[in-house]
Amino acid sequence: MNCKKALITGGAGFIGSHLADSLTDAGCKVVILDNLTTGNLFNLRQIEEKITFYEGDIRDPEILDKAAKDCDVIFHEAAVVSVPQTVQNPVGSAMVNDIGTLRVLEAARRNSVKRVVLASSCAIYGDDPVLPKNENMEPKPMSPYAVQKLTGEFYARLYRNLYGLETVNLRYFNVYGPRQDPSSPYSGVISIFLTKAAAGQAPVIYGDGSQYRDFVFVQDVVRANLRAAVAERAVGKFFNVGTGGFIRIKDLWEMISGLAGVSAKPEYKPSRPGDIRESVANIDRARSLLGFNPEYSFEKGLKITHDWYRKKQTY
Numbered sequence: 544m545n546c547k548k549a550l551i552t553g554g555a556g557f558i559g560s561h562l563a564d565s566l567t568d569a570g571c572k573v574v575i576l577d578n579l580t581t582g583n584l585f586n587l588r589q590i591e592e593k594i595t596f597y598e599g600d601i602r603d604p605e606i607l608d609k610a611a612k613d614c615d616v617i618f619h620e621a622a623v624v625s626v627p628q629t630v631q632n633p634v635g636s637a638m639v640n641d642i643g644t645l646r647v648l649e650a651a652r653r654n655s656v657k658r659v660v661l662a663s664s665c666a667i668y669g670d671d672p673v674l675p676k677n678e679n680m681e682p683k684p685m686s687p688y689a690v691q692k693l694t695g696e697f698y699a700r701l702y703r704n705l706y707g708l709e710t711v712n713l714r715y716f717n718v719y720g721p722r723q724d725p726s727s728p729y730s731g732v733i734s735i736f737l738t739k740a741a742a743g744q745a746p747v748i749y750g751d752g753s754q755y756r757d758f759v760f761v762q763d764v765v766r767a768n769l770r771a772a773v774a775e776r777a778v779g780k781f782f783n784v785g786t787g788g789f790i791r792i793k794d795l796w797e798m799i800s801g802l803a804g805v806s807a808k809p810e811y812k813p814s815r816p817g818d819i820r821e822s823v824a825n826i827d828r829a830r831s832l833l834g835f836n837p838e839y840s841f842e843k844g845l846k847i848t849h850d851w852y853r854k855k856q857t858y
């Protein structure tokens with residue numbers, strides 16, 4: 544990769560820290576800006592000598608200017624990522640997800656950064672019954688989170704048109720892997736199920752468990768970011784980042800309990816309000832314009848993740 548210096552906002556978090564590992568491996572100087580509300584310095588301990596770390600907030604233009612100085616690319620991962628949290632606090636979360644994103648784009652403009660790659664979400668599709676989801680579908684946001692991510696996409700494209708800043712939006716599907724924090728009830732289902740399995744406990748399944756998700760391994764998401772940072776034809780576009788496959792939640796527990804050798808039966812509770820039943824990505828656009836091909840089968844990614852949670856390296 545051709546990048547000399549990159550800023551990762553939210554770089555101490557789950558996805559951002561994996562991205563930092565890959566960028567430092569590729570010989571790129573890495574700067575991280577993270578306010579450590581959900582990020583964790585433990586995720587960076589293996590590269591702490593190689594990176595520049597700023598503890599600070601994306602709403603603060605001064606620290607953003609320091610962090611963005613001389614960077615050719617910014618990967619914008621910092622966000623309030625919990626949908627229910629944005630439902631409880633639409634204004635506070637908009638200050639981070641919208642104003643914060645705008646501040647990041649402004650810092651890129653002021654510091655002549657060439658390209659910004661932004662984390663968006665499949666949440667913007669809402670509960671459209673058309674499957675798999677493709678990028679030509681009309682967005683139907685069902686939560687403040689989805690509106691905020693969609694707004695970020697609009698701002699990014701506006702900055703391309705108004706100021707010539709190269710921007711690329713990546714619509715992540717359900718990302719999983721080592722370092723995903725399982726500590727909240729709204730954490731990713733895989734991190735919760737693996738933690739339960741490691742403790743020999745039964746999980747809760749909301750609904751009948753036949754709902755499904757397109758789970759994409761974090762290393763594949765990192766590779767999509769690296770491609771998005773350089774691909775000529777990516778500029779000004781948005782891409783689904785998933786696998787095109789899906790796993791039902793009840794089958795997920797079968798696989799995890801099998802791996803862990805746990806026989807506990809799940810407790811079934813009513814569906815969560817606003818829960819999407821089915822989510823799977825069409826990734827044709829990412830394949831053709833980013834050259835993105837997921838490398839991790841679900842079985843392989845789950846095994847790596849399971850081994851990591853079993854060792855309980857953190858949390």
Ligand code: UD2
Pocket residue numbers: 624625626664665666667716717718728729730731732733735746747748749750754756792815818819
């Ligand atoms: C994911 C993203 C969210 C947003 C959304 C877009 C995560 C953590 N969240 O939410 O940010 O992008 O996609 O639609 O990646 N479940 C259980 N038991 C549990 C936990 C979850 O049955 O203990 C179910 C849950 O009701 C849902 C499925 O598992 O049907 C996936 O839940 P999730 O919280 O991992 O992710 P999701 O798709 O709601």
